[in-house]
């Protein structure tokens with residue numbers, strides 16, 4: 065999910081599970097006394113029921129004072145209450161119970177290594193009794209993007225202002241108030257915030273009442289929340305404005321800085337429509353009276369799904385007619401769809417522990433596409449989902465990939481499997497009847513509302529439905545060809561999915577056709593750096609719901625389905641066919657390899673009759689053949705041969721996949737001083753046929769945007785000339801002439817090539833109020849080949865004033881693409897590593913992106929050694945991060961790829 069969900073993990077708790085420290089460390093509390101609890105996970109002998117929280121942030125001094133009363137219930141007799149607290153200065157703590165006539169002061173032991181405190185009770189705490197723990201404390205607002213933090217922004221009069229907001233997922237609620245900070249400890253919350261009169265506040269629940277408490281200070285009190293996890297608690301103190309609309313007794317509001325209120329209407333319409341969709345789809349009402357979506361001026365992730373108070377970065381919520389492109393519209397819609405899905409998946413039903421976070425995230429990403437397909441079919445987001453699957457498979461085919469669910473997992477590694485899960489859910493949905501799938505989800509949400517789940521709960525809920533469904537049907541409909549595969553009348557979803565969740569990577573299916581027989585065989589698909597005679601681990605076995613289409617396919621019967629749950633099998637066709645294509649629309653999570661003759665037949669089919677295959681199937685064939693080139697199963701020349709048909713291709717999905725693959729190769733060879741590869745791509749007349757407008761269907765607009773961006777960056781056709789002309793006109797009008805949004809970035813990029821143009825663009829960047837426009841400008845600014853300017857951009861963004869730090873990973877990504885930039889970007893990352901991980905946290909998407917983009921274009925032994933040595937010199941933990949392992953493996957694969965294909969490439973040129 066293009067980094068949608070905010071998820072960055074505290075580096076202070078690397079192994080949240082099952083850590084047992086040596087005794088001498090256990091004793092090392094801040095006051096030297098023995099800490100009574102040795103584990104990282106909290107004990108379950110005391111559970112929280114309710115929190116009364118009062119906070120008073122001071123935006124001038126950036127300190128805050130807090131007071132919390134936690135009502136707990138005792139499950140097992142104990143003398144201690146263990147809970148979380150991080151960086152809080154505790155000034156007073158008392159304990160009270162219905163049976164006691166007054167509150168008793170209690171001792172608090174702190175154990176910072178685990179972010180835990182222990183409250184030592186004066187008497188034994190009795191089973192079944194409720195106690196109320198009161199704690200007064202103070203702390204500072206954070207200057208990172210995590211916890212209770214502050215950011216500055218310029219208001220409509222260009223005055224600097226402060227805003228305080230929260231980002232608690234996964235482990236930062238404890239830095240705002242002492243709490244049982246684990247997702248399964250759900251409780252109710254009553255939040256009160258004291259603030260200056262001129263500010264306003266928001267929290268998960270609607271505001272009940274505001275009362276004056278001192279001169280110039282008032283207190284806002286919010287309604288009591290539903291039972292929820294601590295990481296979903298949120299509050300904001302700011303001066304934002306909103307527009308609202310009611311639907312089904314819920315008031316939906318979009319909040320932004322006052323000067324950006326003109327850009328929130330699209331978000332409001334979208335949020336209302338999607339909220340209505342989800343309530344119908346899940347058959348469960350959204351349970352709160354209000355839902356706020358807030359654009360925060362400086363925000364690290366894409367968005368965060370806090371219950372009733374979703375926070376976004378501005379580019380993922382605001383939409384401006386004049387400057388937002390067709391793709392920007394898709395992005396905003398997708399992020400809203402994702403975060404709204406979390407209001408059910410994640411908020412209503414929550415994973416019991418972080419190792420099942422993929423349950424939340426995979427489902428939210430999957431639902432995001434389902435919701436958009438149904439609610440906004442004109443956006444054609446099924447093609448975006450296809451792109452996501454391409455991207456995810458590339459990652460999962462590395463040796464550094466891990467099983468989705470594994471027993472011991474560090475928190476930094478959990479967040480990286482979400483997109484795989486979304487792809488697997490699609491495969492499952494296509495395989496079982498759609499109605500059963502939907503009923504399974506509904507069942508799951510109903511069974512576990514306000515509770516916590518493990519992954520088995522999901523498959524069990526699915527199984528209940530699929531079994532029932534099949535029994536009541538009694539016979540098979542066309543859409544459920546799968547039933548043919550069901551043994552003993554039941555389809556065991558759990559058994560099938562476990563082969564995908566518990567093993568790492570995904571399969572390669574090799575198909576050999578002989579007459580009417582199709583011989584299919586599975587093995588693990590792995591882009592390996594080992595020698596050619598490497599054979600895959602024989603123990604890998606997936607239950608693969610194969611799908612295929614043939615030349616004789618009628619729409620009545622197609623696609624065909626076959627469950628491959630053995631290493632190999634033979635499928636008998638009813639009659640001989642001219643061609644066969646597996647993995648229809650790439651709905652399945654596997655790569656397909658054919659025998660030489662069948663590849664040639666498919667390549668020929670593309671040339672003679674491309675529309676015999678769907679656009680997704682065409683895009684898939686391109687992706688599939690380049691994946692096979694990567695593991696040496698198919699020659700690069702054959703893949704290029706397949707691309708020859710592109711002259712006749714007029715759809716975005718195949719074209720953009722082809723250009724993506726070529727860019728990967730181009731980027732590599734360019735860094736080795738080879739050029740002109742792109743000129744060979746047969747886009748010829750397509751480039752000059754494009755109009756520089758926003759006209760046409762969404763698909764035509766995307767096609768134009770993709771083709772022209774590629775053409776201009778590789779100096780093809782008239783692209784550069786036209787773009788430069790348009791930039792000159794725009795500059796001459798002092799930026800008042802409106803540019804077509806879909807080609808805006810291409811025009812800016814052409815303009816940024818001259819010093820004059822670059823300076824002008826920078827001045828426009830600093831004054832623009834549209835984040836969509838600024839985003840395009842920044843990308844253009846970072847595409848210059850002027851080394852001084854590139855360094856200045858990265859440095860300025862790290863400082864975070866003129867260019868916000870939230871843009872930094874994107875800037876580094878753009879800088880890395882150019883020949884002069886890619887070495888600079890890596891130097892910058894090395895030099896500023898400590899600052900980067902302080903600002904963004906290890907394990908954050910920003911850090912993952914930075915590591916990936918600054919290294920993925922290296923293809924020499926010298927760079928390999930340098931990157932390896934650098935990360936190893938940092939720490940064991942850093943060198944074990946998945947993104948670091950992936951970076952190293954990618955360089956090794958690049959070296960190997962060059963060895964294998966450089967000669968062929970030179971010949972082709």
Ligand SMILES: [Zn+2]
Pocket residue numbers: 065068069070402406424425428
């Ligand atoms: Zn999410």
